[in-house]
Amino acid sequence: MLLQEALEGLSLRDDGWYVDATYGRGGHSAEILARLGSQGRLLALDKDADAVAHAREQLGGDPRFTIEHAGFERLATVAAPWLGSRRLAGILFDLGVSSPQLDVPERGFSFAHDGPLDMRMNRAHGPTAAEWLASVTQQELTDVLFRYGEEPRARQIAAAIVRTRATEPLGTTRQLASLVAAHAGRQEKRVHPATRTFQAIRIALNDELGALERGLAHALALLGDRGRLVVISFHSLEDRIVKRFMAREARGDEAYAGLPNIPPHARPRLTLVGKLVRPGTAELERNPRARSARLRIAERAPVEHAA
Numbered sequence: 001m002l003l004q005e006a007l008e009g010l011s012l013r014d015d016g017w018y019v020d021a022t023y024g025r026g027g028h029s030a031e032i033l034a035r036l037g038s039q040g041r042l043l044a045l046d047k048d049a050d051a052v053a054h055a056r057e058q059l060g061g062d063p064r065f066t067i068e069h070a071g072f073e074r075l076a077t078v079a080a081p082w083l084g085s086r087r088l089a090g091i092l093f094d095l096g097v098s099s100p101q102l103d104v105p106e107r108g109f110s111f112a113h114d115g116p117l118d119m120r121m122n123r124a125h126g127p128t129a130a131e132w133l134a135s136v137t138q139q140e141l142t143d144v145l146f147r148y149g150e151e152p153r154a155r156q157i158a159a160a161i162v163r164t165r166a167t168e169p170l171g172t173t174r175q176l177a178s179l180v181a182a183h184a185g186r187q188e189k190r191v192h193p194a195t196r197t198f199q200a201i202r203i204a205l206n207d208e209l210g211a212l213e214r215g216l217a218h219a220l221a222l223l224g225d226r227g228r229l230v231v232i233s234f235h236s237l238e239d240r241i242v243k244r245f246m247a248r249e250a251r252g253d254e255a256y257a258g259l260p261n262i263p264p265h266a267r268p269r270l271t272l273v274g275k276l277v278r279p280g281t282a283e284l285e286r287n288p289r290a291r292s293a294r295l296r297i298a299e300r301a302p303v304e305h306a307a
Helices: 003-010 027-035 049-059 072-083 099-103 129-135 138-149 154-165 173-183 195-205 208-222 236-251 281-286 288-292
Strands: 017-020 041-046 065-069 088-094 223-233 270-277 294-300
Touching: 003 027, 003 088, 003 223, 003 270, 003 294, 017 027, 017 072, 027 041, 027 049, 027 088, 041 049, 041 072, 049 065, 072 088, 072 208, 088 208, 129 154, 129 195, 138 154, 138 195, 154 173, 173 195, 195 208, 208 223, 208 236, 223 236, 236 270, 236 294, 281 288
Parallel strands: 017 041, 017 088, 041 065, 088 223
Antiparallel strands: 223 294, 270 294
């Protein structure tokens, strides 16, 4: 999604070193590699073992390419040894769930087909959604649905889940979707009543917003002079974090606003590039899932002035 816009936003140099922080199924990685010269390098990250296996099969033979089984919240730890003394020319975050994850019932991200309630990005760690729902308190569940799903009937849905689990475990996507639909009240016609609930549980289970905040901070520390930060988000909460992060780093330390001599550590560390980018009509016709995509771009201010 927003492939060409993301590539343009990265302002690729043929000898640059780049990170694709969310490999997915490699659409962005493959196109970045196609534009790099022999001295360019690309590091891709993904916490999904299936994505890592795909990357090794499809791109592992390219000596310019490296894949790591890690989320972008571990970006600094993973990228620093790979970079050595270098700095990144650009980094791309393509947030959310990939189409293959949505399309495989066993992953539990979607209720389009019945499957186990898993929802973990990394199936090697943490509780499944079914396990989490079996033990979460009603108040915490209400808070998650309201905060991460912006679900207006969060209280009623949480209460229904807690009542139901007392007599039967919630183990499948179809079970949960049907239960939510029965208590969600009137919803938008184009959107399934369980959409917000599934989204909220997935975000909470994988700490997606916390990971994003940590990943953005790591990216800023690793970017070199004029390096580009490009982020594609699909949820208003994600986009809000990205927008505020970029705006804050583009302002610098407001305690020094208006002063004639601003110390290097207080100067802006980012420059905003262009405006918010949304998919065009042609892309939306090809891929309706792109309708909520938003792309933002920022450029690292000269490192020597922002240390």
